[in-house]
Every structure is written in C-alpha cells, then in structure tokens.
Amino acid sequence: xxxxxxxxxxxxxxxxxxxxxxxxxxxxxxxxxxxxxxxxxxxxxxxxxxxxxxxxxxxxxxxxxxxxxxxxxxxxxxxxxxxxxxxxxxxxxxxxxxxxxxxxxxxxxxxxxxxxxxxxxxxxxxxxxxxxxxxxxxxxxxxxxxxxxxxxxxxxxxxxxxxxxxxxxxxxxxxxxxxxxxxxxxxxxxxxxxxxxx
Amino acid sequence: xxxxxxxxxxxxxxxxxxxxxxxxxxxxxxxxxxxxxxxxxxxxxxxxxxxxxxxxxxxxxxxxxxxxxxxxxxxxxxxxxxxxxxxxxxxxxxxxxxxxxxxxxxxxxxxxxxxxxxxxxxxxxxxxxxxxxxxxxxxxxxxxxxxxxxxxxxxxxxxxxxxxxxxxxxxxxxxxxxxxxxxxxxxxxxxxxxxxxxxxxxxx
Numbered sequence: 001x002x003x004x005x006x007x008x009x010x011x012x013x014x015x016x017x018x019x020x021x022x023x024x025x026x027x028x029x030x031x032x033x034x035x036x037x038x039x040x041x042x043x044x045x046x047x048x049x050x051x052x053x054x055x056x057x058x059x060x061x062x063x064x065x066x067x068x069x070x071x072x073x074x075x076x077x078x079x080x081x082x083x084x085x086x087x088x089x090x091x092x093x094x095x096x097x098x099x100x101x102x103x104x105x106x107x108x109x110x111x112x113x114x115x116x117x118x119x120x121x122x123x124x125x126x127x128x129x130x131x132x133x134x135x136x137x138x139x140x141x142x143x144x145x146x147x148x149x150x151x152x153x154x155x156x157x158x159x160x161x162x163x164x165x166x167x168x169x170x171x172x173x174x175x176x177x178x179x180x181x182x183x184x185x186x187x188x189x190x191x192x193x194x195x196x197x198x
Numbered sequence: 199x200x201x202x203x204x205x206x207x208x209x210x211x212x213x214x215x216x217x218x219x220x221x222x223x224x225x226x227x228x229x230x231x232x233x234x235x236x237x238x239x240x241x242x243x244x245x246x247x248x249x250x251x252x253x254x255x256x257x258x259x260x261x262x263x264x265x266x267x268x269x270x271x272x273x274x275x276x277x278x279x280x281x282x283x284x285x286x287x288x289x290x291x292x293x294x295x296x297x298x299x300x301x302x303x304x305x306x307x308x309x310x311x312x313x314x315x316x317x318x319x320x321x322x323x324x325x326x327x328x329x330x331x332x333x334x335x336x337x338x339x340x341x342x343x344x345x346x347x348x349x350x351x352x353x354x355x356x357x358x359x360x361x362x363x364x365x366x367x368x369x370x371x372x373x374x375x376x377x378x379x380x381x382x383x384x385x386x387x388x389x390x391x392x393x394x395x396x397x398x399x400x401x402x
Contacts, residue, residue, distance in 0.1 A: 036269050037267070039271075067317070072235075073273035076313070100274070122400075126393075132359060132371040136375025138352040139379075142348035159341075163343070188343050189340060196331050196335050
C-alpha cells in the first residue's frame with residue numbers, strides 16, 4: 001500500500017522471478033482472485049507484473065490478447081496459459097483451481113445470505129461505490145498498459161489511433177466484439193506484420 | 199439488483215435427460231463465448247428462463263448481480279445459475295443443496311471444457327512457434343486493440359452511474375480510482391474498501 005510518486009519501471013531483469021511450484025501458483029491465483037471485485041484483470045496485472053514480477057507489462061498484454069480472442073471465459077483462459085507455461089498441464093490446473101475454488105465458495109455463501117440483506121440501502125450503496133471504483137481500476141490498468149508498450153513496432157501515434165478506434169467502436173458505436181476483433185484487430189495485426197518484415 | 203432472489207421457487211422435476219440437455223447447452227455455448235462469458239448472458243436467459251423455465255427472472259438477475267459484486271472472475275455467475283437450477287429441482291434442504299452442486303458442476307464444466315482445451319492447445323502451439331513472424335505480429339498487433347477494449351469496458355461499467363449532473367460523485371470516484379491505479383501503488387483493496395464505505399454512508 002506504499003504510495004509511489006510515479007508508475008513503476010517495467011521489470012526488465014534477465015533473471016526473472018518464477019512461481020516455485022504448482023502450489024505456489026494455486027495460492028497466488030487464489031489470492032489475486034479474492035481481490036478481484038468487479039473483474040480480476042486489474043489485480044492480475046498488479047500482482048503478477050508489479051508485485052511478483054513473473055512477467056512484464058508487454059508479455060501481460062500479449063497473453064491477455066490471446067486469452068481475449070480465444071473463446072471461453074477470459075480469465076479462465078489466462079490462468080490456463082500462465083499455469084501451463086511454468087508447469088505444463090499441472091500448472092494449468094493449479095492456476096485454474098486457484099482462480100475458481102475459493103471465489104466459488106464465497107459466491108455461493110453470498111448467494112445464500114443475499115436475500116436477507118439485499119433490501120438494506122447501505123448494502124446497495126456499498127455495492128454501487130465498489131462498482132464505481134472497479135470501473136476506475138480497469139481504466140487505470142488500461143492507461144498503465146498503454147504507457148508500457150513503448151517498443152511497439154507500430155510506434156506510439158499509430159497505437160494510440162488503434163486504441164482510440166477500438167474504444168469508439170466498442171463503447172460508442174456498440175459494435176459486437178465479433179466484428180471488432182477481426183476488423184480492427186485484423187488490420188492492426190496486418191500492419192504489425194508488415195513492420196516486422198525481416 | 200433491486201430484485202431479491204427468494205429461494206422458495208416452485209419445485210420442478212429434472213430428468214437425467216434434462217441435466218444432459220443443460221450440459222450440452224453449455225458445451226455448445228463455450229466456443230461461442232468470444233469476448234467473455236458475460237457476453238453470452240442474453241442467450242442463457244433465453245434458454246434457462248424463457249424456453250426451459252428452469253429459472254425465474256429474479257433468480258437470473260440476482261445470480262449475475264451477486265457474481266459481479268463478489269470477488270473473483272465474473273464467469274462464476276454461470277455457477278450460480280446452475281446452483282439455482284439445482285435448488286429449484288431439489289427444493290429446500292439437503293436434496294436441493296446436492297442438486298445445486300450438481301447444477302453448478304454441469305454448467306461450469308460445460309462452459310469451460312471445450313474453450314479451455316482449445317486455448318490450451320493453441321497456447322502450446324503459439325509458444326512453440328513464438329518466433330514466427332505471424333505469431334509475433336498477431337500478439338503485438340492485438341495489444342493496442344485489447345487495451346482499447348479494456349478502457350471501453352471501464353466506460354461501459356461507468357456509464358451505469360447515470361447522468362453527470364446528478365451522479366457526479368460516482369464519476370469522480372471512478373476518475374480518482376483511475377488516477378490512483380495509474381500513478382500509485384496503493385493496494386486495490388483499500389480503494390475498493392473506500393468505495394464501499396462511501397457508498398454505504400450514502401455519499402456517492
């Protein structure tokens with residue numbers, strides 16, 4: 001919780017920390033899942049990139065991109081990808097189990113007591129306040145990740161244009177993701193492909 | 199959010215075939231869930247509430263609201279939907295809890311199995327071929343798009359706040375959280391706690 005004055009430098013150290021074993025992976029993912037109110041993504045970036053330094057911001061964005069594009073729940077996909085990278089199938093199961101087990105029990109307990117407290121205005125207010133913060137967390141991570149992709153082959157202005165276009169298509173024009181990914185994503189990949197020419 | 203879920207819904211009988219049907223439905227939904235599980239919620243409503251009448255409307259809405267409010271991945275709303283189907287089939291007591299657990303397992307396994315297998319296979323292939331120009335172009339090219347989606351998600355969540363003029367404290371709270379996440383290392387739980395406190399006191 002120590003406040004810093006600037007965003008942290010992206011960790012570029014060659015000898016990178018790693019999860020010690022699948023159990024470590026399980027508890028790490030449990031801990032980050034239990035912090036994830038209104039979505040786990042912001043916490044994954046904070047814990048895995050900034051605290052544990054298992055991956056850089058660039059790697060995180062690349063993994064997240066794949067997790068997003070593959071069908072199925074994004075966070076489930078991301079857990080499988082990260083877990084598999086370190087410990088193969090066992091790691092994938094460990095990360096996934098960590099992501100789901102305790103949150104599942106918690107959400108069940110909440111569902112059982114929900115009916116008794118849902119009428120309380122304080123409870124509804126607390127949920128509203130947490131929702132507003134959660135929206136901010138996601139936006140903050142988005143800005144931070146954007147700042148981190150400074151070595152992108154397309155360069156900063158073009159990246160900004162693509163990001164802005166995506167925001168407009170999604171939030172304003174309400175395009176379905178089914179179109180945004182192939183159209184804007186496809187164009188971005190094609191441009192990058194040309195820039196990467198050997 | 200306004201409708202509580204009374205867990206005294208009418209009893210109904212689900213046959214083995216019905217359970218299998220539920221499993222098949224989620225299997226088929228899995229590969230269609232591009233862009234997150236929540237994007238397929240309207241279709242689940244069509245199937246579970248409208249067509250099969252295995253769930254009531256308040257149960258459906260409460261399942262989503264609770265999963266959103268609770269920590270953990272949002273996909274857990276699917277577990278709650280399955281839980282409620284089981285409760286409806288088993289009634290109150292142990293039978294309901296057992297069938298609730300069954301419903302949870304059926305829905306979660308169904309929605310996760312096909313997509314997870316695909317992701318796992320694709321990731322392995324991608325990792326083996328990570329130096330290929332096409333793989334690098336795909337991963338790097340998608341980065342600005344994915345970041346844009348992230349900011350758009352935040353915007354969609356924030357838009358639920360309501361009008362600027364009347365609900366500006368909520369917008370201000372979101373903006374403050376954005377800046378704090380971006381510029382400081384303040385623990386996320388402190389921010390969420392502060393939000394909950396402000397909301398509970400009726401300040402936002």
